[in-house]
Amino acid sequence: QTVANDPKNIRVKLVLLGDSGVGKSCIVLRFVRGQFDPTSKVTVGASFLSQTIALQDSTTVKFEIWDTAGQERYAALAPLYYRGAAVAVVVYDITSPDSFLKAQYWVKELQKHGSPDIVMALVGNKADLHENRKVSAQDAMEYAEKNGMFFIETSAKTADNINQLFEGTGIYLYRNKT
Ligand code: GDP
Numbered sequence: 061q062t063v064a065n066d067p068k069n070i071r072v073k074l075v076l077l078g079d080s081g082v083g084k085s086c087i088v089l090r091f092v093r094g095q096f097d098p099t100s101k102v103t104v105g106a107s108f109l110s111q112t113i114a115l116q117d118s119t120t121v122k123f124e125i126w127d128t129a130g131q132e133r134y135a136a137l138a139p140l141y142y143r144g145a146a147v148a149v150v151v152y153d154i155t156s157p158d159s160f161l162k163a164q165y166w167v168k169e170l171q172k173h174g175s176p177d178i179v180m181a182l183v184g185n186k187a188d189l190h191e192n193r194k195v196s197a198q199d200a201m202e203y204a205e206k207n208g209m210f211f212i213e214t215s216a217k218t219a220d221n222i223n224q225l226f227e228g229t230g231i232y233l234y235r236n237k238t
């Protein structure tokens with residue numbers, strides 16, 4: 061599912077899935093622009109951003125990031141959105157058990173209809189709100205392991221683990237290819 065040719069510099073489509081409000085757009089803005097805007101209400105348009113990261117062995121991964129403009133509410137539109145994606149980042153909010161259930165729904169959906177070699181990451185966002193935690197990291201990690209996913213908890217607000225999310229995903233991608 062990689063678009064490019066030079067194995068040292070790959071270019072991949074990455075989509076984010078998850079309930080609306082879990083912080084998908086904030087994760088992208090934090091990763092690409094290094095910003096967090098607590099006042100931004102909705103995703104402005106169907107945004108498309110890209111960001112390149114370097115891994116240890118002088119390889120680079122250019123993520124072409126597709127963020128929904130709220131289409132996550134319409135399950136029927138999802139296949140168009142994740143078609144051709146090499147990476148799916150499935151996000152939930154650690155304070156919302158419902159959002160964790162929804163994440164599991166998306167994982168099943170991707171297993172059924174996504175690219176067979178898709179790399180999936182399970183992301184528990186809003187880790188800064190740990191005082192209101194309702195989803196245990198242990199449960200989420202076990203779920204991720206069972207489904208062959210990379211797991212990480214992040215905070216778009218504090219930037220905690222945001223770069224690690226994309227680096228970890230990039231490492232998984234290369235591991236899959238070799
Ligand atoms: P999306 O619908 O999944 O794209 O969610 P957004 O990125 O629009 O974020 C929804 C709301 O959650 C916004 O009010 C954000 O300010 C807030 N938010 C996003 N990420 C975090 C986070 O890591 N910590 C906290 N405390 N709030 C966050």
Ligand code: MG
Nearest residue numbers: 084085103128
């Ligand atoms: Mg959004």
